[in-house]
Amino acid sequence: MIAAPSAAVAAAATERLAGLATPPGALGRLGNLAVWMAATQGVCPPRELTNVGLVIFAGDHGVARHGVSAYPPEITAAMVRTFLTGRAGVSALAKAHDVSVRVLDLGVDDDLEGVPDGVRRHKVRRSSGAIHLEDALTADETRRALEVGASVAREEVAAGAQLLLSGDMGIGNTTPAAALVAAGLGLPASEVTGRGTGIDDTALRHKEQVVQQALDRAGSRVADPVDCLTALGSADLAASTGYLLEAARLGVPVLLDGLMAVACALTADRIEPGAAAWYAAGHRSTEPAQSLALAKLGLEPVLDLGLRLGEGSGAVAAVPVLRSAVALLRDVALLSEILPGG
Numbered sequence: 220m221i222a223a224p225s226a227a228v229a230a231a232a233t234e235r236l237a238g239l240a241t242p243p244g245a246l247g248r249l250g251n252l253a254v255w256m257a258a259t260q261g262v263c264p265p266r267e268l269t270n271v272g273l274v275i276f277a278g279d280h281g282v283a284r285h286g287v288s289a290y291p292p293e294i295t296a297a298m299v300r301t302f303l304t305g306r307a308g309v310s311a312l313a314k315a316h317d318v319s320v321r322v323l324d325l326g327v328d329d330d331l332e333g334v335p336d337g338v339r340r341h342k343v344r345r346s347s348g349a350i351h352l353e354d355a356l357t358a359d360e361t362r363r364a365l366e367v368g369a370s371v372a373r374e375e376v377a378a379g380a381q382l383l384l385s386g387d388m389g390i391g392n393t394t395p396a397a398a399l400v401a402a403g404l405g406l407p408a409s410e411v412t413g414r415g416t417g418i419d420d421t422a423l424r425h426k427e428q429v430v431q432q433a434l435d436r437a438g439s440r441v442a443d444p445v446d447c448l449t450a451l452g453s454a455d456l457a458a459s460t461g462y463l464l465e466a467a468r469l470g471v472p473v474l475l476d477g478l479m480a481v482a483c484a485l486t487a488d489r490i491e492p493g494a495a496a497w498y499a500a501g502h503r504s505t506e507p508a509q510s511l512a513l514a515k516l517g518l519e520p521v522l523d524l525g526l527r528l529g530e531g532s533g534a535v536a537a538v539p540v541l542r543s544a545v546a547l548l549r550d551v552a553l554l555s556e557i558l559p560g561g
């Protein structure tokens with residue numbers, strides 16, 4: 220069980236919020252976010268968020284060759300290079316909101332020649348297995364990927380990160396992510412499968428069959444969250460899970476993105492209950508599994524913009540809202556200070 224953020228600081232922050240020169244409740248959910256931020260930092264008022272870090276976990280998926288995505292797997296390597304030139308969707312948002320971006324290749328089906336060693340050094344394998352036909356990973360690969368993620372979280376925190384975000388890149392990844400949510404929530408494929416990059420009705424029915432076949436193949440192993448990563452996940456999703464889990468263990472807050480981040484957060488909370496108390500939901504994705512997993516974790520998304528990009532984009536877009544919440548609890552006067560004789 221992971222220890223919760225400080226209840227004493229949450230109480231102090233709630234009291235400060237109630238005393239601000241604003242009508243009670245007028246700050247709405249910004250007030251709740253500010254209290255959560257203070258509790259995770261263990262200090263009230265909370266510190267400004269000057270050091271926010273996004274790590275994008277990239278990898279390919281065997282299922283991507285089986286008609287589950289609107290795009291070919293070759294996009295994955297091309298997008299890794301695009302993150303490095305700072306021209307992806309999430310790059311624009313990260314630049315606008317002062318968020319550092321790091322991209323790691325866990326399982327891209329390409330050697331990524333010429334890409335810096337720091338990006339490639341954590342690679343576990345080239346493409347994870349096609350989950351409806353075979354395990355995504357060996358048990359040893361799962362263990363290694365979880366440890367890569369944990370070590371990256373430790374590095375980010377040692378470098379001063381106050382808030383961690385995870386992003387994903389990998390054509391086909393909404394299929395294993397939906398399977399992880401189905402496994403974690405005990406739901407059939409029909410309830411969790413979404414359109415990902417934008418597949419048509421025929422492809423959606425096929426994708427649902429692929430997810431169900433994967434769940435049936437995994438059988439009773441769905442009861443164990445680490446076995447789920449081995450059977451139904453991937454190297455990039457296992458690393459992302461290790462990263463989110465380590466953030467919670469270290470007591471560092473996380474702002475979650477869309478389906479992949481939330482599927483990994485759900486898996487992390489299954490591995491060590493209590494982890495989710497360190498997570499806030501950046502946005503609501505259009506993927507049904509993301510909303511189902513958020514509800515299970517008790518998380519209400521900050522933004523609801525119809526985003527379905529991934530890459531960490533929805534989390535980065537929510538960073539200014541979290542900064543706004545912190546600024547209010549830090550900088551607004553207390554009503555008692557502005558009243559005569561107060």
Ligand SMILES: Cc1cc2ncn([C@H]3O[C@H](COP(=O)(O)O)[C@@H](O)[C@H]3O)c2cc1C
Binds near residue numbers: 294298387416
């Ligand atoms: C150009 C492009 C950029 C992306 N950036 C993120 N994704 C997102 O879409 C993919 C998941 O959807 P599916 O499971 O349907 O393949 C992942 O790569 C995810 O990161 C992208 C997809 C494309 C095509």
Ligand SMILES: O=C(O)c1cccnc1
Binds near residue numbers: 414478479505527530
């Ligand atoms: O929920 C997401 O993050 C998402 C949805 C579709 C495609 N890529 C990512």
